[in-house]
Amino acid sequence: MHSRKSRRLGGLAAASLLFAGLGIAPAAARADDFRPIANDCSAGYVTFTFDDGPDTNTPAVLNTLTGLNLKGVFFVLGSKLTSDPANAAIVAGAVAGGFSIQSHAFDHSSWTGASTGSDPLTEAQIINELDAASAAIVAAGAPKPTLYRPPYGDINAWADNIAEHRGYRIVMPWGTPGGNIVDSRDWTGISATQIAANVTNGYTANGNSYPGIRNESIVVMHDGEYDTTRNAIAALQPIVDYMNEHHLCSTSTIRDDATGGVVPPQASPPPATGNLVKNASLEQLRSTSATSEPACFQQSGADLANNVATWSTTADAHTGVVAERVDVTGWTAGDRKLVPSQRASEAATCVAPATPGIRYSAWVWYKGAWAFTGTTPTKVSIATYYRNAAGTWTYWASSPTYAPSSVWNLANYVTPPLPAGATAISFGLAINGKGTLITDDYTLLAK
Secondary structure (H helix, E strand, C coil): HHHHHHHHHHHHHHHHHHHHHHHCCCCCHHHHHHCCCCCCCCEEEEEEEEEEEEECCCCHHHHHHHHHCCEECCCCCHHHHHHHHHHHHHHHHHHHCEEEEEECCCCCCCCCCCCCCCCCCCCHHHHHHHHHHHHHHHCCCCEEEEEEEEHHHHCCCCHHHHHHCCCCCCCCCCCCCCCEEEEEEEEHCCCCHHHHHHHCCCECCCCCEEECCCCEEEEEECCCCCHHHHHHHHHHHHHHHHHHHEEEEECCCCCCCCCCCCCCCCCCCCCCCCCCCCCCCCCCCCCCCCCHHHHHEEEECCCHHHEEEEEEEEEECCCCCEEEEEEEEEEEECEEEEEEEECCCHCCCCCEEECCCCCCEEEEEEEEEECCCCCCCCCCEEEEEECCCCCCCCEEEEEECCCCCEEEEEEEEEECEEEECCCEEEEEEEEEEEEEEEEEEEEEECC
């Protein structure tokens, strides 16, 4: 017991000296005031994140995290670094203390306008928000950020795709109930007790129930506020007490999928072997087809009477010399998609077999142009299907929507477990609305 207390004293003393050297007053707390993380971590790890700083209360947040043996990831505003040298010094101290500094963009402008009623930012404005924040972070002494959190959580796949091509990965501040992002809701002005309860036990919002922390949860708090931040600081000790009781520890690692289910996760390249899709690169065309349909694929769709489409092959391919293009020029309902064959006549030669209870990962390379915003946006997503025991193909599940792009992008979706009785699986990138979609290089593997 004595040796653990000594380590806590050393950590807090180091932090206090660090901030004193920067001319920043440390939190008025002794090591004995803290009951830090001290368990076997058998239930996993939680990531604590903080937004809207650095500001007046950030040093107290850092000292409390140090005293509690918690890691932290800080999503900072570039404008706060360029407007106040003291804030830049806080960032330098945080980096020296082992904390991660990432981007909350430059000035907290809504990228989509959803929370502010403003016009959506243009591509150039989004790039400027990211680049200006990155420059300020690096100037303050932190490494160039690789993660970003969109202000207000206002994001869509189009804006996220811009950030992805600038080298950033999204970490949402909220998400779907199953997204494993735990919003402390400290920003609402609630008490420390309520904040701790939200994080540990979960909460209900907008008619949905959100669970509390578990393995790989991302907790969202704010260090850049005033009274709300002080309540968040006070909530950290009871949260840590809960973590010790439930064998959870702290990490600064952000899991690969931190989208909250709001935008598609960034796709890792598909494995080079094990692909269940035949003629995956579409290079072989049906010799009898008048519509340039690739072998072992079919040009499919839903509610075809309510959309007008033209299929063609194109040499503008991701690999090889063949890709498949569909132009939807008239639309009131339904979709169009190229899918690995679902024809009974090709069951033995083309259809991908499937095992109930298994998850599958599907990849498609794509590019194209369609209206992503507006009153009737076109939606493009991976749609999956399975063949049931009676031999009938059934719609299964879909990914979040993907953004239009003039360059090749990789779409990826991991399915739920395959239902009982399923005997085969198929998928495709479906375009639901007017636009042009080009696809190539399909991959399907069991997880």
